[in-house]
Amino acid sequence: DIQYEVSMLREHPRALEPQELTLYFKSEPVLTKQEIELLTQGAPSLVLQKWQAIYEVGEIVSSPFILKRGKVQRFTQDGSAVGFIEPNSIYGTSSIIWRASPPSSISLITKSDETEICVLDLRHLRDTCEKNDVLYAKLNKIIAIRLAKRLRPGFKSDTPSPPVRRSVRRTERQEN
Numbered sequence: 001d002i003q004y005e006v007s008m009l010r011e012h013p014r015a016l017e018p019q020e021l022t023l024y025f026k027s028e029p030v031l032t033k034q035e036i037e038l039l040t041q042g043a044p045s046l047v048l049q050k051w052q053a054i055y056e057v058g059e060i061v062s063s064p065f066i067l068k069r070g071k072v073q074r075f076t077q078d079g080s081a082v083g084f085i086e087p088n089s090i091y092g093t094s095s096i097i098w099r100a101s102p103p104s105s106i107s108l109i110t111k112s113d114e115t116e117i118c119v120l121d122l123r124h125l126r127d128t129c130e131k132n133d134v135l136y137a138k139l140n141k142i143i144a145i146r147l148a149k150r151l152r153p154g155f156k157s158d159t160p161s162p163p164v165r166r167s168v169r170r171t172e173r174q175e176n
Contacts, residue, residue, distance in 0.1 A: 028141070028142055028145050028146075029138040029142060030088075031088060031090065031135075031138060035132075035135050035138070036066060036088050038135065039066065039090070039118075039120060039124075039125060039128060039135075040066055040068075040118040040120070041128075042121075043066075043119055043120050043121060043124070044118070044119055045068065045116055045117070045118050045119075046116070046118075046119060047114055047115070047116050048070075048110045048114075048115045048116075049110065049113060049114065049115075050110055050111065050112060050113050050115075051109060051110060051111075052109070052110050052115075053107060053109050053110075054072060054108040054109075054110070055092075055104050055107065056104070057076075057077045057103075057105065057106060057107050058103045058104065059103060059104050060102075060103055060104070061092040061095050061104050062095055063092060063095055063119050063120060063122065064090050064091065064092040064093055064119075064120045064122075065091055065092050065117045065118060065119045065120060066088065066089065066090055066091070066118045066120065067085055067086070067087050067088065067089065067091065067115070067116075068087070068088070068116040068117060068118055069087065069114075069115065070087075070110060070112045070113075070114060070115025070116060071084060071111040071115065072084060072085045072108050072110055072111065073085075073109055074107070074108060075107040075108075075109060076106060077105065077106075082106065084111070085108065089142075090139070090142060091108070093142065093143045093146055095122070096122065096125070096139075096143060097143060125139075
């Protein structure tokens with residue numbers, strides 16, 4: 001239960017033990033109707049027709065979105081279908097994590113007429129989460145689970161990791 005996790009983390013901030021991590025990553029939380037309404041408040045809706053791409057392999061995902069209605073299928077670079085995305089769930093979460101989001105390793109193609117998505121504004125998302133601890137915890141867990149799945153051993157992706165930003169300190173020797 002997310003409410004319990006939030007209260008436990010506040011009272012006992014610490015690193016999770018390996019067996020706790022397994023339980024933590026077991027299932028992705030589901031956003032409630034009220035949480036979806038909070039996130040999509042003022043967000044533009046796009047209505048797409050069958051076979052339109054939300055994004056394709058190699059495209060930069062610049063904003064997260066929520067599928068409001070319709071059917072969207074996921075495809076790999078070689079064109080293999082790898083499942084459908086769930087309605088009323090957030091996608092494009094890499095745009096929340098990284099300043100320069102890596103290119104997408106999948107394509108999202110609509111499979112029904114009049115598929116509706118809401119494109120979320122990152123500032124609105126941050127402001128909403130600052131006011132709602134439970135929503136903040138849920139989104140963190142969703143992002144953590146997806147990132148862990150992507151980084152798990154055996155995950156194959158043709159997409160390079162985003163560049164790491166490092167500050168380089170010049171020494172007197174380097175300057176001479």
